[in-house]
Amino acid sequence: MDHVIGIDVGGSTTKIVGLRQGRMFSPLMVKASDPKSSIYGAFGKFMDENGLKLSDVSRVMVTGVGAAALEGDIYGIRAEKVDEFLAVGRGGLYLSGLNKAVIASMGTGTALISAEGKSARHVGGTGVGGGTLLGLSGRMLNIRDFGSLVETARGGDLSHVDLFVNDLTSGEITTLPSGTTASNLGRISDLASKSDLAMGIINLVLQTIGVVAVLAAKLENTTKIVLSGTLTDMPYTMEIFEKLEPLYGVTFILPESAEYTTSVGAALCAE
Secondary structure, three states: OEEEEEEOOOOOOOEEEEEEEEEEEEEEEEOOOOOHHHHHHHHHHHHHHOOOOOHHHEEEEEEEEOOHOOOEOOEEEEEEEEHHHHHHHHHHHHOOOOOOEEEEEEOOOOEEEEEOOOEEEEEEEEEHHHHHHHHHHHHHOOOOOOHHHEEEEEOHHHHOOOOHHHHOOOOOOOOOOOOOOEOOOOOOOOOOOOHHHHHHHHHHHHHHHHHHHHHHHHHHHOEEEEOOHHHHOOOOOHHHHHOOOOHHEEEEEEOOHHHHHHHHHHHHHOO
16 A cells, blocks of 8 residues: 555546556646546546555545545545645645745646645636636637647747837847847738747747746746646647846746646655
């Protein structure tokens, strides 16, 4: 009975990981419309794929917006609910190997968690996130899924949709490089293609999250920002965030398995 299972129950996706002797193993993701079905479905699939018996699992730690659907134990195994912000903080530090950082949890919206050691607290956030991304792309481009949006954005030119500092002044601003965004979607031209617009929408959402995360890091006296959540899986994520690093003197960290940050953090709380 040395296995702990962490489950993050989202609105449409549930993520599950195992923790054995302090090491994460076999992260997986399932989709279900009903939170309770999602919890039991993820648990059953995880047990089957890892050849585990119920007696091999000591505890199940559940977090996320759908955790309220769980009542009592899971097949006789002790199950506990974990504060989602604590799970994000613990998971972000574990995956990044840091002892202190701000964790940006990028889901439908974005939550910012200040974490140090085994403690974590919610310090703010923004309603801008994956929901914004799909809302804008659905309305402007008739594209309603991440994969299609990413594919459409390939080859997109931001100069056809965004205003940069050098578009507004010919003079030099020492604190702002000429290529710094002055206005997202501030110059959508007649020449803008569907790819340009898709790239502009992605850039708008990720830059907004990045700048808000920077402000939170400054407030918490750290230069380390760990990225987590669904949007970490987008190919443009680090490319956009890395452009903010020299501007603000911070470091964005994208750990392996970042989309499972909350579920591994939940499992860690079994300590």
